Amino acid sequence: MGQMSGAQMVCEAIVAEGVKTVFGYPGGAIMHVYDEIYKQDGFEHILNRHEQASVHAADGYARATGDVGVAMVTSGPGFTNAVTGLATAYMDSIPLVVISGQVPSSLIGTDGFQEIDAVGISRPCTKHNFLVRSLEELPRVLKEAFYIARSGRPGPVLVDIPKDITVDIGEFEYPSSVDIPTYIPTYKGNAKQIEKAVEAMKLAKKPLLYIGGGVVLSNASELVRELANKTQIPAVETLMARGVLGAKNPLLLGMLGMHGNYASNMAMSETDLVISLGARFDDRVTGKLSEFAKYADIIHVDIDAANIGKLVDVDYPIVGDITEVVEAMLPQLDGIDTDRFEAWRKILKRYDELHPQSYVDSDEVIKPQWAIERIGQLVGEDAIITSDVGQHQMWAAQHYPFDRPRQWINSGGLGTMGFGFPAALGAKMAFPEKTVINVTGDGSILMNMQELVTAAEYKIPVINMILNNHFLGMVRQWQTFFYEKRYAETDLSFQPNWKALAESCGGIGYDVTTKEEFDAAIKDAIKQDKVCFMNVIVNRFEDVLPMVPSGGALFNMMLPETTKKEGEA
Amino acid sequence: MQKSLDETLNERRVISVIVMNESSVLSRITALFAGRGYNIESLTVAPIPNSDMSHVTIATNGSTRVIEQITKQLHKLIPVYKVIEHEEMIEKEMVLAKFPIGESLADISVLASAYNGGIANVGKDMIIVMVTDEPKRIKHFIEAAQRYNPCEIVRGGVVAIER
Numbered sequence: 001m002g003q004m005s006g007a008q009m010v011c012e013a014i015v016a017e018g019v020k021t022v023f024g025y026p027g028g029a030i031m032h033v034y035d036e037i038y039k040q041d042g043f044e045h046i047l048n049r050h051e052q053a054s055v056h057a058a059d060g061y062a063r064a065t066g067d068v069g070v071a072m073v074t075s076g077p078g079f080t081n082a083v084t085g086l087a088t089a090y091m092d093s094i095p096l097v098v099i100s101g102q103v104p105s106s107l108i109g110t111d112g113f114q115e116i117d118a119v120g121i122s123r124p125c126t127k128h129n130f131l132v133r134s135l136e137e138l139p140r141v142l143k144e145a146f147y148i149a150r151s152g153r154p155g156p157v158l159v160d161i162p163k164d165i166t167v168d169i170g171e172f173e174y175p176s177s178v179d180i181p182t183y184i185p186t187y188k189g190n191a192k193q194i195e196k197a198v199e200a201m202k203l204a205k206k207p208l209l210y211i212g213g214g215v216v217l218s219n220a221s222e223l224v225r226e227l228a229n230k231t232q233i234p235a236v237e238t239l240m241a242r243g244v245l246g247a248k249n250p251l252l253l254g255m256l257g258m259h260g261n262y263a264s265n266m267a268m269s270e271t272d273l274v275i276s277l278g279a280r281f282d283d284r285v286t287g288k289l290s291e292f293a294k295y296a297d298i299i300h301v302d303i304d305a306a307n308i309g310k311l312v313d314v315d316y317p318i319v320g321d322i323t324e325v326v327e328a329m330l331p332q333l334d335g336i337d338t339d340r341f342e343a344w345r346k347i348l349k350r351y352d353e354l355h356p357q358s359y360v361d362s363d364e365v366i367k368p369q370w371a372i373e374r375i376g377q378l379v380g381e382d383a384i385i386t387s388d389v390g391q392h393q394m395w396a397a398q399h400y401p402f403d404r405p406r407q408w409i410n411s412g413g414l415g416t417m418g419f420g421f422p423a424a425l426g427a428k429m430a431f432p433e434k435t436v437i438n439v440t441g442d443g444s445i446l447m448n449m450q451e452l453v454t455a456a457e458y459k460i461p462v463i464n465m466i467l468n469n470h471f472l473g474m475v476r477q478w479q480t481f482f483y484e485k486r487y488a489e490t491d492l493s494f495q496p497n498w499k500a501l502a503e504s505c506g507g508i509g510y511d512v513t514t515k516e517e518f519d520a521a522i523k524d525a526i527k528q529d530k531v532c533f534m535n536v537i538v539n540r541f542e543d544v545l546p547m548v549p550s551g552g553a554l555f556n557m558m559l560p561e562t563t564k565k566e567g568e569a
Numbered sequence: 570m571q572k573s574l575d576e577t578l579n580e581r582r583v584i585s586v587i588v589m590n591e592s593s594v595l596s597r598i599t600a601l602f603a604g605r606g607y608n609i610e611s612l613t614v615a616p617i618p619n620s621d622m623s624h625v626t627i628a629t630n631g632s633t634r635v636i637e638q639i640t641k642q643l644h645k646l647i648p649v650y651k652v653i654e655h656e657e658m659i660e661k662e663m664v665l666a667k668f669p670i671g672e673s674l675a676d677i678s679v680l681a682s683a684y685n686g687g688i689a690n691v692g693k694d695m696i697i698v699m700v701t702d703e704p705k706r707i708k709h710f711i712e713a714a715q716r717y718n719p720c721e722i723v724r725g726g727v728v729a730i731e732r
Contacts, residue, residue: 119593124604128647131593148647182589182650306641309634 006135007032007166010099013142015042016174019070021429023048023057023422027074028114029101032166034072046429046458049450051078053422055085055156056448059094060426063409064384066219068095068149069426075101076114079160080121084416087125089156091413092240093217095149096156097142102131104164118160127155135168143175152185153304154217185303189320189328197275197299197316198332204273204297206344207233210256213240213412214278214302218322221405224277225249227326232338234348236264238279240412243402253348254357257285258548259394262355262557263348265548268293269555270347276300278322281311282413291553301325355546355559357398366518368392368467368538372399374515375437375465378522383435384427386410388420388444391473394544396439418447424462425455435463435526442468442492445533449501455531456506463525465534466498469542477543481558498535508532581610582636583655583729586625589648590616597646598625607631607639611662611704613726622650628704628727657732663701663725664710670694672717680717684710695720 004012010033014022023046026034037045048054051073058069069089073082079100089096103112119129128148130141138161145157201207215224221244228235228251235245236256245252256264265287268274274296279285286292289311299316300308308317318325359369372395375383385400386409387393393410402408409427411419424438438445445466455462469476472490479487499509508530510521518536525532546557588594595614602609610628617624629639636654643652668677670693677696681687684707686700700710704727711722 120596123597123600133592180647183647304645306638306645310638 002172003169004172005032005036005167005169006138006161007036009138009172010142010161010166011036011040011042012172013139013146013174014070015040017068017146019043019068021046021061022070022072023054023061023426024072025051025054025074025078027078027101029075029103029163030072030078030099030166031101032163033099033101033161045072046425046454048422048425048454050448051081052084052418053425053448053451053454055082055096055098056088056416056419056422057426057429058096058098059085059089059419060386060409060423061430062089062094062096062426063423064406064427064430066406068097068146070097070099072099073101074114075103075118076116078114079118080116083121083125086122086156086158088411088414088416088419090125090127092213092411093154094156095154097145097149098156098158100158100160101166102160102162105133105162106164108162118158122158125156126158127153129158129160131160132162132165135165135170138165139172139174144178144180147178148180148183152183186305186319187303187321187324189301189318189325191328193316193318194325194328195332197318198329200273200297200299200316201231201233201275201333202336205340206271207231207273207275207341208267208271208296209233209235210238210268210274210276210279211235211241211244212238212277212279215241215244215322216278216405218278218303219405220278220322220326221245223323223326223330226330227333230330230333231336232341232345233275234267234341234345236260236267238282238285238412239397239410241279242397242400242408243405246403247401248403253352255397256554257282258287258550259398259544259546260548260554261352261357261398262546262559263352265546265554265557266351267348269553271296274298276302277326278302280307286311287548287552287554291555358560359542359545360561362539365539366513366515366536368395368469368542369399370515371465371467371518371536371538372396372439374518375522376401378519379435379437379526381407383407383437384409384424384431386420386424386427386436386438388438388440388447389415389417390441390444391469391477391542391544392439392441392444392467394474395467398544417444421445421448421451421462421464424464425451425460428460428462437463437465439465439467441473442466442470442495443472446496452502452505452507452531452533459529461529461531463522463532463534465522466536467538468495468498468535469538469540470495471540473542474544480541480543481547481549498533502531502533506530510534512536579630579632580636581628581630583658583660583727584627584629584640584643585653585655585729586627586643586649587617587651587653588623588625588646589650590621590623591648594623594648595625597648598627598643601642601646602629602639605638605642607635611724611726613728626726626728653731655729655731658729659732660703660727660729661701662704662707662727663699664707665689665723665725666698666700666711666714666719667721668696668698668714668717668719670696672696677717680710680713
């Protein structure tokens, strides 16, 4: 393509990769690239008001679309601000390419202005990272960065580019393919292992599909729905897999884990065969490991071999892409006796009737669970729901009727407060026609509230539904249960005027204290072309239940009041 | 159906890692060990002749599950080409030791040759010996050498090759 500067090469690569939106924040070391961004029209650039938000926005974009998200930051503090974003994406295996400026090559190692060892800092929170050494290797590095980010188990990749390399001029030819002899992901599962696993499924009495975020990442939801349907094996979803089977699917028991529902956690405790698809046995899912799926053999399908056998012993390890493995399984399951699992399904149904996912509604005050259910009724299948981290996140995961993958966007692995709002911006940029609601809390929202300005400037009308209990609610809940109600630094009674705050940044504010106000606010907000804060005052001391205390066995759940009276536990 | 491997069993393992010979590859490996809490007993690295790869030899220890994780996590690093968990191997370590010239040259020479070594240098004030042997025997050599008042002992780390 001829002679051009390193900065131009960066822009050309972004265009060649089909990226339409880049999120970022300029600064000294990345200025040449921004100068090229100014001149080009191949992609749009969104100026967030903090680098962390840029990476989260690119992350939200990636989660909503399945494509690689791109963020751009400068050296030093620009990069360090981006680290939380990288770590968030890393823990949830989200494909990102983050491009950071670096001080000129000649200054590296001299403690120059805004110099920090970006590859050193980001090593444990990226899938891979590059410090570009020369202009000649820049096109190859960019190509490899995108390839590594999206292939295998996806993840964020950092490309750190010294300023002089963005200035230098050289020959640009974007490679059409990559050749990394040391990196060859395994997609196809071992045929013999798959065969054995299928046999085990046919012979099981109480099998259970344990569905994780890998199914979303692999775009395998349709196949997994087919698998469930064909075998009539009941299923549980992790936090990251909400929407894979769809809320209406009768085989779906719900979410399992620390805040899983009764039937899901009991199913995992009593099953004789766990069929794990793209899940990684996180401690928030398993509870006490020695009691987890104690009576079961385990089939573990994962594209990352290191996940297999990391926490539990696996009887049928299958390294491969969920799509390819399930595709191989399906024909072998022809004629499977689905009646075989009828008794098991009945037991689980009975469990769900005993202790359904429930809460006590109120006419006095808005219950946060009601608010979630209500948006489910009003926007349901169409909306994209992002969330921050805390009680609101769990209520959303428990009560929203997620119907499709990529409808639910949250920071599961790292648990990053402040993720939801910028991620919502990314999702809305990807799907402008969809309603995007960030379910958040009065704690989390303040951690990236500067994005009000971004959203207002670019007219990105996302709805921030603040479930306001004037507490850091999840920590408060633990203090109630485990710290004798000593509410150390969790009382958030001192608050901004949310409506005025939103309005001062060019958005809309709604103060909501009744169900009528709630309906009116959400219906109005959906029609607006402006970002909004919906300040929903909810019951202060509402708890997220059921709850498995940290380190406890999954079947030892604290259950909501109402169900305790009727049930046996 | 046993839910956890024996976590208490601590075994010593030697792992060879074949990596692309590029900058920061060694820090990726050591950072992985540090970040995930694995032990490094010894680590050696050198380029493989006539290739763009390097051979890293790591002696480590841990439970079966930890050793398995080390292997898998190493393999996940992008510049890592191959990870060999040695079973049947020849394992050697080199050591250099410096003794005062006043000690018995003959005794030290015999000791060194008993451990596959010899005198490497004799200077005005010091004798330097070099020994290459299995790590276990190197330990014995160092114990035995104590009676000759060594001034300095430098161990080279383990290298291994599959039989």
